[in-house]
Amino acid sequence: MSKKLSRRTIAQYCANQIIAKDDLIIKKLAAFLVDSNRTREAILIVRDIESALASSGTVVARVVVAHELQASVEAEIKKFIAHSTDATKVAMQVTTDASLLGGISIDTPDHRFDDTVQGKLKTLRANKV
Amino acid sequence: MSELSVTELSEDLRRAIESLEKTEGLSTVGIVTRVGDGVAWVHGLRDAGFSEVLEIESDGKTVEAFALNLNEDEIGAVLLGEDSSVKAGAKVSLKGTVLEVPVGEEMLGRVVDPLGRPLDGGPAIKAKKTGLVERNAVGVMGRKSVHEPLMTGIMSIDAMFPIGRGQRELIIGDRQTGKTALAIDTMINQAKQKSGVVNVYVAIGQKLSKIARLVDRLKSEGVMEQTIIVATGPSDPASLLYLAPYAGTAMGEYFRDNKGHALMVYDDLTKHAVAYRQMSLLLRRPPGREAFPGDVFYLHSRLLERSAKLSDDLGAGSLTALPIIETQAGDISAYIPTNVISITDGQIFLETDLFYQGIRPAISAGLSVSRVGGAAQTKAIKSVSSHLKLGLSQFRELASFTQFGSDLDEATKKQIDRGQRLTELLKQPQYQPMSIWEQYVSIYAVSEGIFDAVGVDKIKDAQAAVLTKLWTDYKKDMRELNKGGKATDEVNKLIVKAAKSAAKGFEG
Numbered sequence: 112m113s114k115k116l117s118r119r120t121i122a123q124y125c126a127n128q129i130i131a132k133d134d135l136i137i138k139k140l141a142a143f144l145v146d147s148n149r150t151r152e153a154i155l156i157v158r159d160i161e162s163a164l165a166s167s168g169t170v171v172a173r174v175v176v177a178h179e180l181q182a183s184v185e186a187e188i189k190k191f192i193a194h195s196t197d198a199t200k201v202a203m204q205v206t207t208d209a210s211l212l213g214g215i216s217i218d219t220p221d222h223r224f225d226d227t228v229q230g231k232l233k234t235l236r237a238n239k240v
Numbered sequence: 241m242s243e244l245s246v247t248e249l250s251e252d253l254r255r256a257i258e259s260l261e262k263t264e265g266l267s268t269v270g271i272v273t274r275v276g277d278g279v280a281w282v283h284g285l286r287d288a289g290f291s292e293v294l295e296i297e298s299d300g301k302t303v304e305a306f307a308l309n310l311n312e313d314e315i316g317a318v319l320l321g322e323d324s325s326v327k328a329g330a331k332v333s334l335k336g337t338v339l340e341v342p343v344g345e346e347m348l349g350r351v352v353d354p355l356g357r358p359l360d361g362g363p364a365i366k367a368k369k370t371g372l373v374e375r376n377a378v379g380v381m382g383r384k385s386v387h388e389p390l391m392t393g394i395m396s397i398d399a400m401f402p403i404g405r406g407q408r409e410l411i412i413g414d415r416q417t418g419k420t421a422l423a424i425d426t427m428i429n430q431a432k433q434k435s436g437v438v439n440v441y442v443a444i445g446q447k448l449s450k451i452a453r454l455v456d457r458l459k460s461e462g463v464m465e466q467t468i469i470v471a472t473g474p475s476d477p478a479s480l481l482y483l484a485p486y487a488g489t490a491m492g493e494y495f496r497d498n499k500g501h502a503l504m505v506y507d508d509l510t511k512h513a514v515a516y517r518q519m520s521l522l523l524r525r526p527p528g529r530e531a532f533p534g535d536v537f538y539l540h541s542r543l544l545e546r547s548a549k550l551s552d553d554l555g556a557g558s559l560t561a562l563p564i565i566e567t568q569a570g571d572i573s574a575y576i577p578t579n580v581i582s583i584t585d586g587q588i589f590l591e592t593d594l595f596y597q598g599i600r601p602a603i604s605a606g607l608s609v610s611r612v613g614g615a616a617q618t619k620a621i622k623s624v625s626s627h628l629k630l631g632l633s634q635f636r637e638l639a640s641f642t643q644f645g646s647d648l649d650e651a652t653k654k655q656i657d658r659g660q661r662l663t664e665l666l667k668q669p670q671y672q673p674m675s676i677w678e679q680y681v682s683i684y685a686v687s688e689g690i691f692d693a694v695g696v697d698k699i700k701d702a703q704a705a706v707l708t709k710l711w712t713d714y715k716k717d718m719r720e721l722n723k724g725g726k727a728t729d730e731v732n733k734l735i736v737k738a739a740k741s742a743a744k745g746f747e748g
Contacts, residue, residue: 118313155273155283155313162284195266221284222266223331236300 122159161220170198293335342367343494371490377545393429393673399625404616405558406549413590429673442488481515499555508564586610618724635659664699
């Protein structure tokens with residue numbers, strides 16, 4: 112019986128293939144997960160691939176803001192993420208969520224930056240102030 | 241109600257809001273993938289260290305956990321709170337510290353949980369210092385051999401199996417044989433003798449009613465002011481039961497490291513091992529003998545190695561440990577008992593048979609031993625107790641043989657008579673620890689044959705009469721004897737004279 116491959120090993124291979132522009136890699140990965148009955152791990156493997164890509168200089172960041180961003184602000188955020196993560200390339204997915212009330216939240220595979228009003232209120236509540 | 245300071249409260253709020261203004265850069269986060277049975281599996285957080293504290297976000301509050309399994313793909317973390325409030329997908333961040341508990345004089349007289357949170361309904365503990373829950377034991381050069389006595393006040397222990405400050409002496413026996421009672425008496429004796437030793441009682445999975453009774457008793461005996469109780473009940477998560485002895489030790493170490501002396505009572509390490517087994521099995525560590533994990537020896541050795549007598553350079557403080565182990569049907573060769581026996585510097589073995597014969601404390605003279613305490617025994621007690629253990633062991637063996645016949649030679653008969661009186665004399669009620677002079681006089685009187693004419697059933701009355709007479713007539717000499725030095729011939733003569741006259745009323 113072959114040894115179960117760790118998620119980290121699979122993710123590292125996939126990240127390398129993505130960087131090498133192997134267009135079929137996502138389909139191959141999906142087939143592998145179905146074949147090895149590991150489809151439940153798909154989300155975690157995607158996070159691991161993003162993490163592996165980040166260590167190679169490509170960061171996938173999910174940005175949530177309360178109001179629509181201007182192009183100049185978006186460029187500034189991209190610059191901030193690149194600077195904070197030592198990334199050479201930043202892929203940003205921006206969404207708006209009015210419940211944040213204000214500020215910005217950035218999620219990368221292994222890090223988070225929460226400067227939202229909602230987050231601050233939560234901290235206040237957790238600290239029972 | 242305590243008075244509230246408006247300025248202080250407003251300052252608190254201002255500080256809290258100011259701290260919100262500062263947003264640090266990107267912080268490392270992971271997510272909970274699975275949770276259940278007090279264990280959370282976390283994806284991400286590759287920078288996490290062993291035993292590091294994690295903060296899991298859940299419904300507006302934070303649940304703490306500590307990382308115990310660092311696998312390639314995920315982290316196994318043991319929750320310090322209820323697992324019902326932690327959900328899969330919750331964000332997890334590193335707190336940046338390992339586990340710490342508040343330590344210091346402020347803890348005295350308090351009942352706390354293993355995280356140092358008060359359980360006694362008292363005010364919040366404002367300790368100025370914290371101590372690491374997991375900490376390396378003192379090295380070889382930082383130690384000194386055990387040489388100062390830690391009087392338990394229990395005559396059979398102080399005479400036959402003396403305990404020194406910095407020693408680890410195991411109390412082992414079946415259920416309901418008086419293990420906890422021995423430890424409590426020792427704690428009470430520290431207050432009665434004003435030894436300056438701080439007690440730290442660690443209740444591991446004990447019934448809360450039992451802990452409440454203990455607190456009441458310690459309060460009524462005036463011991464609570466120099467005692468810290470770290471309490472965990474049977475319904476607490478296994479993680480808290482696991483942490484309790486380490487947290488208690490951290491609190492005791494504060495006194496040890498500040499030139500003080502502390503006594504640790506771990507009640508009991510069997511339950512501790514069971515809690516660790518539960519955690520380990522849930523963390524999917526491979527089970528070994530009796531399903532305990534492979535490192536169950538290290539679990540207790542690293543805990544008990546922290547009890548030590550420090551060198552003069554480090555302040556000469558001490559931390560003495562009385563771990564308790566419960567056996568099943570007197571089997572001391574089971575896994576956990578043999579482990580702890582091999583770690584400690586001796587054991588007090590309590591026998592069920594003796595207990596039900598009315599011999600209490602039910603200490604087995606043959607199976608009990610103190611490996612290092614001899615050097616710490618007071619000169620007074622040492623001078624009268626040298627043959628006590630051997631004599632008592634021989635008597636118990638002889639007594640079992642004589643059940644089959646009555647044709648005994650004079651020497652054997654005499655040995656049995658003396659043994660019966662000695663056994664009777666060593667019986668001691670709970671919560672009545674004896675001081676050095678009381679122990680010395682009692683043993684000396686028996687070994688000099690003063691009680692030979694007293695009936696076995698009247699020995700305790702005769703002993704009480706002798707002690708009362710000596711305390712009434714020769715208080716000054718007895719106070720001197722209580723310092724532990726060797727008794728002079730004059731004092732011995734006084735004792736013989738007083739004992740003979742007092743014992744006369746009980747002869748026949």
